Amino acid sequence: MMRTRPLKVALLGCGVVGSEVTRIITTQTADLAARIGAPIELAGIAVRRPNRVREGVPQELLTTDATALVKRGDIDVVIEVIGGIEPVRTLITTAFEHGASVVSANKALLAADGASLHAKAVEHGVDLYYEAAVAGAIPLIRPLRESLAGDKVNRVLGIVNGTTNFILDKMDSTGAGYSEALDEATALGYAEADPTADVEGFDAAAKAAILAGIAFHTRVTIDDVHREGLTEVTAADIASAKKMGCTVKLLAICERARDGRSVTARVHPAMIPLSHPLASVRGAYNAVFVEAEAAGQLMFYGPGAGGAPTASAVLGDLVAACRNKLAATTGAGESAYTQLPVSPMGDVVTRYHISLDVADKPGVLAQVATVFAEHDVSIDTVRQQGKDGEASLVVVTHRAPDAALSATVSSLRKLDTVRGVASIMRVEGE
Amino acid sequence: MMRTRPLKVALLGCGVVGSEVTRIITTQTADLAARIGAPIELAGIAVRRPNRVREGVPQELLTTDATALVKRGDIDVVIEVIGGIEPVRTLITTAFEHGASVVSANKALLAADGASLHAKAVEHGVDLYYEAAVAGAIPLIRPLRESLAGDKVNRVLGIVNGTTNFILDKMDSTGAGYSEALDEATALGYAEADPTADVEGFDAAAKAAILAGIAFHTRVTIDDVHREGLTEVTAADIASAKKMGCTVKLLAICERARDGRSVTARVHPAMIPLSHPLASVRGAYNAVFVEAEAAGQLMFYGPGAGGAPTASAVLGDLVAACRNKLAATTGAGESAYTQLPVSPMGDVVTRYHISLDVADKPGVLAQVATVFAEHDVSIDTVRQQGKDGEASLVVVTHRAPDAALSATVSSLRKLDTVRGVASIMRVEGE
Numbered sequence: 001m002m003r004t005r006p007l008k009v010a011l012l013g014c015g016v017v018g019s020e021v022t023r024i025i026t027t028q029t030a031d032l033a034a035r036i037g038a039p040i041e042l043a044g045i046a047v048r049r050p051n052r053v054r055e056g057v058p059q060e061l062l063t064t065d066a067t068a069l070v071k072r073g074d075i076d077v078v079i080e081v082i083g084g085i086e087p088v089r090t091l092i093t094t095a096f097e098h099g100a101s102v103v104s105a106n107k108a109l110l111a112a113d114g115a116s117l118h119a120k121a122v123e124h125g126v127d128l129y130y131e132a133a134v135a136g137a138i139p140l141i142r143p144l145r146e147s148l149a150g151d152k153v154n155r156v157l158g159i160v161n162g163t164t165n166f167i168l169d170k171m172d173s174t175g176a177g178y179s180e181a182l183d184e185a186t187a188l189g190y191a192e193a194d195p196t197a198d199v200e201g202f203d204a205a206a207k208a209a210i211l212a213g214i215a216f217h218t219r220v221t222i223d224d225v226h227r228e229g230l231t232e233v234t235a236a237d238i239a240s241a242k243k244m245g246c247t248v249k250l251l252a253i254c255e256r257a258r259d260g261r262s263v264t265a266r267v268h269p270a271m272i273p274l275s276h277p278l279a280s281v282r283g284a285y286n287a288v289f290v291e292a293e294a295a296g297q298l299m300f301y302g303p304g305a306g307g308a309p310t311a312s313a314v315l316g317d318l319v320a321a322c323r324n325k326l327a328a329t330t331g332a333g334e335s336a337y338t339q340l341p342v343s344p345m346g347d348v349v350t351r352y353h354i355s356l357d358v359a360d361k362p363g364v365l366a367q368v369a370t371v372f373a374e375h376d377v378s379i380d381t382v383r384q385q386g387k388d389g390e391a392s393l394v395v396v397t398h399r400a401p402d403a404a405l406s407a408t409v410s411s412l413r414k415l416d417t418v419r420g421v422a423s424i425m426r427v428e429g430e
Numbered sequence: 431m432m433r434t435r436p437l438k439v440a441l442l443g444c445g446v447v448g449s450e451v452t453r454i455i456t457t458q459t460a461d462l463a464a465r466i467g468a469p470i471e472l473a474g475i476a477v478r479r480p481n482r483v484r485e486g487v488p489q490e491l492l493t494t495d496a497t498a499l500v501k502r503g504d505i506d507v508v509i510e511v512i513g514g515i516e517p518v519r520t521l522i523t524t525a526f527e528h529g530a531s532v533v534s535a536n537k538a539l540l541a542a543d544g545a546s547l548h549a550k551a552v553e554h555g556v557d558l559y560y561e562a563a564v565a566g567a568i569p570l571i572r573p574l575r576e577s578l579a580g581d582k583v584n585r586v587l588g589i590v591n592g593t594t595n596f597i598l599d600k601m602d603s604t605g606a607g608y609s610e611a612l613d614e615a616t617a618l619g620y621a622e623a624d625p626t627a628d629v630e631g632f633d634a635a636a637k638a639a640i641l642a643g644i645a646f647h648t649r650v651t652i653d654d655v656h657r658e659g660l661t662e663v664t665a666a667d668i669a670s671a672k673k674m675g676c677t678v679k680l681l682a683i684c685e686r687a688r689d690g691r692s693v694t695a696r697v698h699p700a701m702i703p704l705s706h707p708l709a710s711v712r713g714a715y716n717a718v719f720v721e722a723e724a725a726g727q728l729m730f731y732g733p734g735a736g737g738a739p740t741a742s743a744v745l746g747d748l749v750a751a752c753r754n755k756l757a758a759t760t761g762a763g764e765s766a767y768t769q770l771p772v773s774p775m776g777d778v779v780t781r782y783h784i785s786l787d788v789a790d791k792p793g794v795l796a797q798v799a800t801v802f803a804e805h806d807v808s809i810d811t812v813r814q815q816g817k818d819g820e821a822s823l824v825v826v827t828h829r830a831p832d833a834a835l836s837a838t839v840s841s842l843r844k845l846d847t848v849r850g851v852a853s854i855m856r857v858e859g860e
Contacts, residue, residue: 024580034767035579035647131577137725139569139577146576147569149465149559150454150745213457217465277731280710294454294461294742295567298732301707302725312725315580329759332750337464 006041007322009077009098013082014047014054014068017105017132020311022057023080025318032315034412036322040186044069046074070095076305077321079314081132083254085112092117096124101321101330103314105132111206111222114213118334127330129317134207135160135286137309138302139316144214144290151292153215157429158288159281160207162304164230164250168238168269172247177235200229204252204267212254215290216341220254220265226345228268235425237269240355240394244427246271246287247279251428255348262343269351272429279429280320289315296350346403351380351430353396355422356412360391364417368393371415375408376400390419396427433821437752440505440530442476442496442521443512444484447535447562450741451509452487455748466752474499478753500525507751509744510534511562515542522547526554529604531751531760533744537564541636541652546641547801548764558759559747563715564637565590567739568732569746574644574720575762582723583645584653586684588718592734593628593678596620596714598668598699602677607665609699616810620714630659634682634697638818642695645720648696648770650684656775658698667699667853670785670824673813675856676701677709681858684806685778692773702859703736709859777828781810781860783826785852790821794847801845806830807839820849826857 001346009025011018021031023034025042033039045057047064063069070091078095083106084087092102104110110117110133121128131141135158159165163185170181182199185191189414197203204227212220230250239359241248249272254265272279277299281287286304291297303309324330358364365382372379378398386390397405412418455462455472463469474488475497477714493499500508500521508525512518513536522532522539534540534550540547545639551558561571561585565583565588574583589595593615600611612629615621630701635655642650646740671678679702702709707729716734721727753761765802788794794823795812803811808828815822827835842848 020724020828028582029582031647032580033583035765137722138728139573142577143573145570146750147572147746148742149749150458150462150747151742152458152461217461277710292567292742294450294738294745296570296733296736296739298730300728300730302728308724308725309726312578312581312722315724316577317580319579323762327759329757332753335465388487 007036007076007325008043008074009040009318010043010069010078011045012078012080013256014045014057014080016307017081017314018045018053019057020307021081021303021314022317026056026058028284032424035319037131037326038322040322043075053187066091067094070099070100072160073098075100076325077101077318078270079123079278079318080106081314083108083111089113093120094118096126098126099126101127101325103126103317103321104130105310105314106130107133107203107206107210111209115219115334118333122333123167125330127321129321129331130314130334131317131418132310133176133245134210135288135300136302136304137312138286138288138300138304140211140300143300144211145335148290148292148295151294153290153292154256156211156215156288157278157289158252158279159249159286160288160304161204161250163195164204165281168233168248168250169282171233171235175235178231178233187212188279199231199263201250201267204250208252208267209267211252213336215254216256216263216340217335217338218263219336220263220342224265224342226266226268230269230320232267234423237425240353241271241425244353244396245270246427247272247274248425251276253428257343262341263289264343264348266345266348268426270426270428273390276429283338346401346406348402349399350402350405351397351399351427352405353425353427354409355397356393357419357422358391358393359417359419360386360389361417364391367415367417368395368412371411372397372408375404375411377404377408386402388410392422436469437466437506437755438473438504439470439748440499440508441475441617442499442508442510444475444487445511446737447511447740447744448475449484449487450737451511451744454741454745456486458632465749467756468752470752489525496521497524500530503528505530506755507531507533507748509748510536511744512717513538515539516679518541523550526550526556529554529556531557531747531755533747533751534558534560535656535740535744536560537563537633537636539641541639544640545649545764545766552763555760557751557754558763559751559761561747562715562740562743564640565718565730566732566734566736568716568730568734569744570641570718570730571644572776573656573730575765576622576639578722578725578760580718581724582721583722584686585721586641586645586718587708588682589679589716590682590718590734591624591628591634591680592716593621593713594634595711595716598627598660598663598678598680599664599712601663601668605665607662628660630825631657631680631697634680637684638684638695638697641682642693643766645684646686646693646770647765647768648693649766650693652770654695654772656696656698660699660832663699664853667855670783670853671701674701674783674826676703676857678855679708683858687773692771694773694775694778696775696778700856700858706859776836778832779829780832780835781827781829782835783824783838783855783857786823786825787849787852788821788823789849790816791847792820794821795823797845798825800844801841802827802838805834805841807834807838822852
């Protein structure tokens with residue numbers, strides 16, 4: 001039997017995602033009502049520019065007063081697709097205080113301050129959902145939080161930023177340099193006018209923080225995430241990767257330490273073997289590998305951004321929040337009971353691929369090998385190449401702590417026979 | 431604040447999956463308690479052979495009286511990993527009547543009679559969960575039912591049976607025939623002594639029925655699913671597929687008709703292009719593509735069977751069922767409001783790859799082409815090959831209703847110049 005009084009929904013922000021959310025709520029009304037068990041009604045949409053033309057968005061619902069909208073008191077669920085920290089944090093908190101559950105797509109805010117928002121939601125007996133904050137349409141937060149709730153996740157490894165994947169894919173397939181590939185991404189609308197958040201890895205780092213917290217039942221903020229962007233990846237790096245049967249991807253990697261007593265989270269470019277399923281993730285797609293003790297290796301793949309895919313994730317959360325409202329309950333919230341500390345990057349165990357320009361004379365390899373040995377870093381392969389009187393050495397290491405690998409590189413730079421370190425890149429996915 | 435009285439769990443069946451479930455419940459006690467919000471206690475395990483040695487399974491919990499166990503009245507959640515229709519249906523119904531939620535891995539039962547079980551669960555205010563029934567550890571039912579609850583799924587296309595995927599992968603990589611590949615699968619434990627359920631497609635058809643029902647919010651039983659196994663797939667079929675840049679997979683395909691007024695569900699071998707992500711799913715792995723209107727194309731990949739992966743899915747459901755018990759609520763149950771009818775195979779629009787042995791004389795191609803035209807089936811490509819006075823024609827069609835394609839093949843068989851139809855296979859994934 002369906003309740004006839006509709007659940008009221010307020011929307012904060014009406015850009016690409018918000019317009020699509022509005023379109024679905026206003027056109028799929030019968031389906032949404034059947035799935036929720038009650039009709040829903042869009043009660044108001046807060047925007048900055050009410051006079052902008054938004055096709056399909058009911059003009060009479062627009063308001064510039066977001067605060068008044070979340071304070072109305074009759075709103076059941078607030079959908080937040082504005083982004084950024086303030087005023088959004090205050091708006092969400094105010095919504096909680098007035099009894100509304102919140103569905104957000106805001107990775108920056110969740111990665112900065114998820115714990116206090118979750119606490120506020122619990123305090124007011126409402127839900128906080130944010131599937132759309134990580135990897136767009138791909139169900140990832142709900143599977144991690146619910147489907148794998150009885151398993152032990154050891155590792156999350158993924159491509160979670162479509163812009164940088166588009167750029168790297170372009171560099172890989174055409175041999176283009178970084179700037180050229182970025183220009184193409186911008187022209188095609190895959191990169192924003194200011195691409196910093198994407199290319200410097202801030203966007204991926206926020207997602208890594210959210211995923212690590214949920215996967216390991218602890219608290220991880222963006223400040224805990226080691227972050228390197230892809231602005232220094234060169235066409236030569238991509239070519240070196242190819243020679244090794246690898247490709248370069250910007251990866252978000254969250255790991256539980258082998259002793260189980262700490263976790264790490266990091267974002268950086270890395271070489272992965274072409275045989276790894278993540279290597280074939282093309283264009284602006286996202287894909288995330290999850291390794292759990294009982295489940296084994298799972299992969300989730302799909303469009304990581306865009307209005308409609310992000311709206312799909314928002315709507316899934318909206319249906320869940322509305323069902324919970326009807327049942328006067330709340331869903332699975334934050335789980336941070338393990339309180340595992342986040343270790344620094346130096347503790348991460350990984351492998352390096354290092355290209356050195358060296359003097360072309362006897363004994364150089366011995367000198368270089370000695371430096372690796374002094375830092376307890378074991379060498380997997382060495383490739384020597386001569387070019388015009390100079391030579392290059394490409395070294396791939398076995399697994400070692402990042403601190404030891406990094407110290408090795410510092411020592412190599414000091415050798416007279418090493419003219420320069422042409423590139424350093426981590427090797428993952430083996 | 432954690433409740434101290436434990437939730438009581440009964441386990442029906444203690445084979446490969448049940449032992450693994452027992453191991454996790456009895457060893458991960460603190461983690462499970464933290465995630466649920468209350469400790470859980472394994473209260474009894476019903477088995478047929480109590481004297482069999484089961485490492486790590488507490489002997490004192492074993493009973494042969496499953497009925498008495500589900501009738502105890504103090505059981506919060508019953509986990510069913512016995513399989514088959516009876517006595518399991520009666521046991522589950524009895525569990526509901528005594529106030530227990532049920533977590534099941536039983537695809538056969540759910541595909542035969544899911545609707546009445548769901549109704550019983552609703553009647554008694556308890557949950558029925560069965561993530562483990564489809565694609566092992568891969569979260570699929572929860573993402574379809576919850577994450578995509580605000581979206582419109584148009585298609586589910588997947589490899590949902592590991593045994594047959596192992597066999598086809600082996601045939602593809604070694605050129606082996608079906609029997610030889612099946613023998614190897616049996617020797618390695620990927621196929622059961624009686625492989626009928628797998629190789630004849632019954633297992634995949636049950637999963638297709640479950641997925642179609644959830645994806646399209648309607649009721650689909652295994653009897654509605656068109657089913658063809660892989661026993662007739664030959665080494666020659668696989669070789670033909672390779673020539674076309676394809677591989678052969680046993681696919682479960684659930685589709686909403688273009689007019690939205692009906693759905694179809696089918697299981698059969700099909701050629702898919704090597705560039706399709708499902709083509710690279712190797713060995714006993716499973717992978718499922720989901721196409722939704724807003725989300726676009728999503729893929730879920732992972733181990734589709736095995737004790738530990740299946741236990742992971744069971745435990746995820748157990749945590750959800752226990753949380754709901756604590757909150758005195760139930761989760762999202764059956765959603766079958768669309769009541770869309772299931773159309774027969776003849777209505778499915780697909781493509782055929784047909785190999786004909788024909789007389790090597792002029793006019794044969796014209797005759798054959800006429801037959802296709804008479805049935806309104808448009809030809810995409812034709813390849814002619816001569817061999818020892820005879821000739822073969824390989825025809826790939828454009829998309830047409832299966833009934834028309836099938837009628838075309840019947841007519842071709844009647845032509846004097848057609849000596850035989852060497853193989854017919856559908857082409858999917860484009």
